[in-house]
Amino acid sequence: MIRCGRTQNPNPGPPVAVIPQGEHMNDSYLIKAEQLTKTFPMGPTTLVALDNINVGFNKGEFAGLVGPSGSGKTTLLNIIGSLDIPTSGSMEVMGEKIETLSHKKAARLRNHHIGFIFQIFNLLPVYTVFENVEFPLLLQNIQSSTRKQMVMDALKWVGLADRSTSKPSQLSGGQSQRVAIARAIVKKPALVLADEPTANLDAKNSHNIMQTMIQLNEDLETTFIFATHDAKVMQYLKRIITLDDGIIQNDETPAKAV
Amino acid sequence: MLTFKLAFKNIYGAGLITWLNVIALSFAYVAIIFIQGLISGMTHQMETANINAQYGNGQYWHTLYDPFDPLTLEDAHGKIPAELQQLVEQKKALPILIRQATIYPQGRMQNVLLKGIETDQTILTIPTSSLAGDNGSIPALIGSRMAKTMGLNLDDDVIVRWRDANGMFDADEVKIVAIMNTNASDIDNGQLWIPIDRMRKMTSMPNEATMLVLHKDLHFNQPVSSWQYKDLNFLLKDLRAAMKVEAIGDSLFYIVLLLLAMLAIFDTQFLSLNRRRKEMGTLMALGMTRSDLIKLFTMEGAMYALLAAVAAAIYGAPLFIYLASNGIAMPKGVDNFGYGIGDVLYPIFTFDLILKTVLIVLIITTIVSYLPARKIAKLNPTDALRGK
Numbered sequence: 001m002i003r004c005g006r007t008q009n010p011n012p013g014p015p016v017a018v019i020p021q022g023e024h025m026n027d028s029y030l031i032k033a034e035q036l037t038k039t040f041p042m043g044p045t046t047l048v049a050l051d052n053i054n055v056g057f058n059k060g061e062f063a064g065l066v067g068p069s070g071s072g073k074t075t076l077l078n079i080i081g082s083l084d085i086p087t088s089g090s091m092e093v094m095g096e097k098i099e100t101l102s103h104k105k106a107a108r109l110r111n112h113h114i115g116f117i118f119q120i121f122n123l124l125p126v127y128t129v130f131e132n133v134e135f136p137l138l139l140q141n142i143q144s145s146t147r148k149q150m151v152m153d154a155l156k157w158v159g160l161a162d163r164s165t166s167k168p169s170q171l172s173g174g175q176s177q178r179v180a181i182a183r184a185i186v187k188k189p190a191l192v193l194a195d196e197p198t199a200n201l202d203a204k205n206s207h208n209i210m211q212t213m214i215q216l217n218e219d220l221e222t223t224f225i226f227a228t229h230d231a232k233v234m235q236y237l238k239r240i241i242t243l244d245d246g247i248i249q250n251d252e253t254p255a256k257a258v
Numbered sequence: 259m260l261t262f263k264l265a266f267k268n269i270y271g272a273g274l275i276t277w278l279n280v281i282a283l284s285f286a287y288v289a290i291i292f293i294q295g296l297i298s299g300m301t302h303q304m305e306t307a308n309i310n311a312q313y314g315n316g317q318y319w320h321t322l323y324d325p326f327d328p329l330t331l332e333d334a335h336g337k338i339p340a341e342l343q344q345l346v347e348q349k350k351a352l353p354i355l356i357r358q359a360t361i362y363p364q365g366r367m368q369n370v371l372l373k374g375i376e377t378d379q380t381i382l383t384i385p386t387s388s389l390a391g392d393n394g395s396i397p398a399l400i401g402s403r404m405a406k407t408m409g410l411n412l413d414d415d416v417i418v419r420w421r422d423a424n425g426m427f428d429a430d431e432v433k434i435v436a437i438m439n440t441n442a443s444d445i446d447n448g449q450l451w452i453p454i455d456r457m458r459k460m461t462s463m464p465n466e467a468t469m470l471v472l473h474k475d476l477h478f479n480q481p482v483s484s485w486q487y488k489d490l491n492f493l494l495k496d497l498r499a500a501m502k503v504e505a506i507g508d509s510l511f512y513i514v515l516l517l518l519a520m521l522a523i524f525d526t527q528f529l530s531l532n533r534r535r536k537e538m539g540t541l542m543a544l545g546m547t548r549s550d551l552i553k554l555f556t557m558e559g560a561m562y563a564l565l566a567a568v569a570a571a572i573y574g575a576p577l578f579i580y581l582a583s584n585g586i587a588m589p590k591g592v593d594n595f596g597y598g599i600g601d602v603l604y605p606i607f608t609f610d611l612i613l614k615t616v617l618i619v620l621i622i623t624t625i626v627s628y629l630p631a632r633k634i635a636k637l638n639p640t641d642a643l644r645g646k
Contacts, residue, residue, distance in 0.1 A: 083543060083639040104547050111545020118643070122540040126271025138260055139545045183544075 029056035029092075030190065030223055031080055036089035038075050038246075049075040051246040052089065057225060059190065062217045063239035064226040072246040073227040074195055080225065081114050081193045082106040094190060111139050115184025115222075117194035121176040123168040123183075129155070130164040133182045140187065154186035155179075158212055174205030178212065185216055191223045192216075198230050210236045261550070265557035269565075272530070276562070279519075279526055283566035283619065286519040288574040290512040290615050295578065295605035296586075297508060301501045302606055305494055307441035310383040313493045314352070314471040316478075318342060318485045323356075323468050331358050331371075332421070335466045339482050342470055350476045352381040353467035355457050359420040361432075361450065363408045370404075371449045372420055374457030381473050384445070388436035389453045396456055398432040401446035405437045412437060418450065423462040430460070441600045516622065524626045527559050531634040538634065539642030551635045552628065559627020563620040578607045 038050040050072045057063060065073035078084040079091050082098050083106075091098040094113055101109065110116075115136075123132050133154055137147045155161045158178035168176055177197060184192050194213070198206035214236060217224050226233055234240060242250040269276045309315075323334035338346060338353055345351035352375070359372035375382075377390040389397045396418075400410060410416060412434055419429040432452065440446050458464050470485075472478055479487045531538075538551060546554070585602035 078640045081543065083643070104549075107542065107545050107547040107550075110543060116543045118540070118543075122536065122543075122643070124537060124540065126268055131267075136544050138264075139550075141260075 028058065030059045030061075030094060031055075031057040031225075032090075032092045033076070033079075034090045034092075036076075036079065036086050036091055038072070038079065038084070039087045048246050050079075050086070053246075053248055055241065055248060055251070057223060059223055060217065060221040061239055062214065062224045062237060063241060064228055064234060064237040065241050065243055066229055066234060066237075067243035067249075068229060071243040073229075073243050075246075076243070077193050077195055077225065077227045080191075081116060082109050111136060112187065113190050115187070115189040115192040117177070117180050117184050117192060117197045119196035119199045121168070121173075121180045121200075123176055123179055125168055127167075128164065129160060129166050129168070129171070129179050132168065132179055133186050136183065136187050150186055151182075154182040157185065157216065158182045172205075173201050174208060177201060177205070177209050181209065181212060181216075185220070185222065188220060189222065191225070193225050193227075195227045196230065197226065198228070198233055203232060206230070206232045261553045261557050262561075264554055265561050268554075269558050269561050275526055275530070276565075279523055279562050280565045280569050282522050283519045283562055283623070284569035284574070286512070286515050287566060287570035287615060287619060288577070289515050290619075291570075291574065291578065291607060291612055292581075292605070293508050293512055294505075294611050294615070295582070295607040296603065297501065297505045298608065298611065299582075299603055299605035300504075301498070303441065303600060303603065304497055304501070307600070308444070308494065308497060309474065309490065311440050311442035312382065312445055312471070313490060314381050315474045315476055316472045316487060316489045317493065318351075318470040318472070318482060318487055320468050321484045321486055328358055328369075331356055331468070332425075335423075335463055335468050336484060337465055338467050338470065339485060341480065341482055342485065343465075345472070345476070345478065346470070349380065350473045350478075352376060352379045352471045352473075353454060354469050354471065355454055355461070355463060355466060356468040357420050357457070357461055359418050359450065361408070361419075362417045363410055363414075366408075368408055369448075370418075372418065372457065373449055373451050374454035375451055377453050381471055384440070384451065385436055385438050386451065386453075389451065396430055396432040396452055396460075397435040399436045399438060399451040400434060401449065402437050402439050403443075403446040404448060404450075405434070407447060410434050410437075420460065422460065428460065516619065520622055520626045523559060523562055523623055524630065527555065527627050528630040531555060531630050535634070535637065535642045536645045538637065539639050539644070542639040542642060548635045552631045555631035555634070556624060556628040559631070560620060560624040562627075563616075563623035566619070567616050578605075581605050582607055 033053050033055045036050055036053040036055075037048070040047045040049060053076065065076055067073050075084065079086055079098060080093055082093065082096075082101060085099050085101075093109065096105070096109055098106070116122075124135065127135070130151055133151045134147060137150060142150070152161060152164070155164055158181050160175060160178055160182065163171065163175065163179075168179070171179065177200075180197075184194075192213070197213075198209055201209060210233060213224055216222055226237065228234065237254065239251070239253050241248055242252075320334045320336050322330050324330040335355060335357075342351055346353055355374035357372045359370050361368050361370050375384065375386050375389075377386045379386055384399070386399065389399055391397070395415065398416075398418075400408075405411065414434045415431045416434065417429055418432050419427060421427055432450065454467075458466065479489065481487070541551060541554075542548075582605055585604040588601055588603050
C-alpha cells in the first residue's frame with residue numbers, strides 16, 4: 001500500500017487522526033467527516049489519499065486545509081464538494097451523506113449550496129463575464145430579471161460590474177479569479193470551496209482576492225474552506241488544518257484570528 | 259431551451275471548426291436533395307412521357323395479349339365489346355391493333371410490331387394526324403430511334419410483310435410519312451404505326467383490336483368479358499422498378515458523402531469532448547448532471563445539422579428553384595441508356611423530400627454526437643477537472 005505516493009509499512013497499525021473523534025464533532029456541524037478514508041488504485045497497489053479523517057466545520061468558518069502536494073487536501077475538498085465519494089467512512093455536508101448521494105442529488109447540492117473556486121479559474125471561455133457568473137443560476141431556473149440582478153450584485157461585490165461583457169480571454173489573472181469568486185457566490189451558497197485560489201496570482205492580486213473573500217465571509221456568513229500551501233493565504237485563515245500523508249496532523253486557530 | 263441556448267453559444271464560440279463542419283454537412287444536404295430531386299424528376303418525366311404516349315389512364319388488353327411473348331400476338335385480337343366500343347365512339351378510348359410484321363429496309367430483314375391506330379385520335383401524343391389522307395401507299399409513322407437504327411428517312415418506301423387473320427402472308431410497301439421524337443422508349447424503336455382502318459383491311463380483322471387505351475381523364479375499370487383492365491400501377495411497374503434500382507445506385511454516392519460528413523462531426527465532437535474535459539468538470543462542479551452534459555454535447559452535434567440545413571437553404575434553395583424551373587440540359591445519347599428523359603430534365607424538389615432529408619441527417623448527426631458524449635460524461639468529475 002502506498003500512502004500519498006510514499007511506501008508504507010505493510011502492516012500499519014490502526015490509523016490515528018490527530019483530532020480525536022468527538023473533539024470537534026457535534027450535530028450542528030455544516031460539514032462532518034467521520035473516519036473518512038479515500039484510496040485510489042494505482043496499478044497493483046493502492047494509494048491512500050485520506051486516512052481515517054475526523055473533522056467538522058461550522059457555518060461561517062474561514063478555514064484552510066494546508067499541507068504539501070499530495071497530502072490529501074484537494075481530495076478532502078473534492079469529497080466535501082460532492083465531486084468525489086469516500087472509499088470508507090462518512091462525509092455529511094448540510095445534512096446530506098455524500099457517499100450515498102445519487103449523481104443527480106450531488107449535482108443539485110453543488111448547484112444550490114456549494115460554490116467552487118479553482119486554481120486556474122475554470123471560466124467558460126466562450127461566455128462573457130456576465131454569462132459565466134449567470135451559469136449556476138440558469139441551472140436553477142431562476143427568473144431572468146432576478147437572475148440579472150443577482151449577477152450584477154455578485155459582480156459589484158468583486159468590483160467587476162464594468163467588465164460584464166468582457167470575455168475571460170480579455171481579463172487579467174486577478175480579474176479572472178474575481179469572476180470565479182462571483183460565480184461561486186452568486187447563488188449565495190452556504191459553502192465555498194477554493195482550491196489553491198491564489199496559486200496563479202501575484203501578491204497584490206492574492207491580497208485583493210483574500211480580502212474579497214473575507215468580506216463575503218463576514219457579510220454573508222458563507223463558510224469558506226481553502227486547500228492551499230500558499231503562505232499568503234494562510235495568514236488570512238481563521239482555522240488551519242494541516243494534512244500530511246492523508247492524516248490530519250494539526251488543527252489550530254491562529255493567534256491572530258483569535 | 260437552456261441546453262439549446264448553451265449548445266448554440268458553445269458551437270458559435272468554437273468558430274472556424276463549427277463553420278467547416280456546417281459547410282461540409284450542408285454539401286451533404288444539397289447533394290442528397292439534388293440527387294433525389296433528379297431521380298424524382300427523371301421518374302416523373304418518364305412516367306408522364308409513357309402515360310401520354312402509350313398508357314393513357316390504363317388499358318384494356320385482349321385476354322390473350324402478352325407484350326412479353328410475341329407469339330401471343332397471332333391470336334391476341336378480337337372484336338371490341340359494346341361497352342368499350344361506346345367509349346371509342348365518345349373518343350374516350352383508343353383501339354390499337356397489333357400484329358407481328360417484317361420489314362426490309364435496304365435489303366435487310368427486321369422484325370417489327372405493326373400497330374394500327376386511329377389517325378384523328380387525341381388520347382395519345384403520337385402525331386398520328388400525319389397518317390391521315392389516302393395517296394395510295396400505306397402511310398407509316400416510326401420513332402426517331404427506329405429511323406436511325408434501320409436507316410430510314412422521311413418519304414422512304416419500305417416493304418412490310420404480315421400475316422392476316424387466316425394466317426396468310428401478305429406484303430406491301432409503306433411510306434414513312436413521319437418520324438416522331440418521343441421520350442417513351444418502348445414506342446421509339448421497333449414499331450411501325452399505320453392507320454387502323456388500313457390495317458384492319460390488310461389483316462381481315464374488321465372492328466378488331468388488341469388493346470384499348472383509355473383517355474387520361476377517364477376513370478373506367480369495369481370488368482369486360484375477354485378483356486383485362488391494366489391500371490397504371492401495373493403498366494408503370496417495370497419503369498418504377500428500374501428507377502428504384504437507379505435510385506439505389508445513386509444513393510451510394512450520397513451515403514458516402516453523408517458518411518464523410520458524419521465522420522467529420524464525430525471526429526470534431528470526439529476531439530472537442532476530449533479537449534473540453536476540464537470544461538465538463540467545471541460544468542459538473544457548477545451543478546450540471548451527467549444527463550445534462552450528454553444533452554448539451556448531443557445538442558451541439560445536432561445543432562451542426564440544423565445550422566447546415568440553414569446554410570444549405572441559403573445557397574441550395576436558389577439553385578434548386580433555378581434547376582426546377584429551367585431544367586438541366588441532357589447530353590445527347592442519354593436515351594441510349596434506356597431512359598427516355600428528353601433534352602431537358604426537370605428535377606423535382608418536394609417539401610416532403612427536403613423534410614425527409616433534413617430529418618435523416620439530423621437523426622444521424624444526433625446519434626453520432628450522442629455516442630462520444632455518453633462515453634465522456636461517465637468521467638469522474640475530479641478527473642474531468644484535472645483534464646484526465
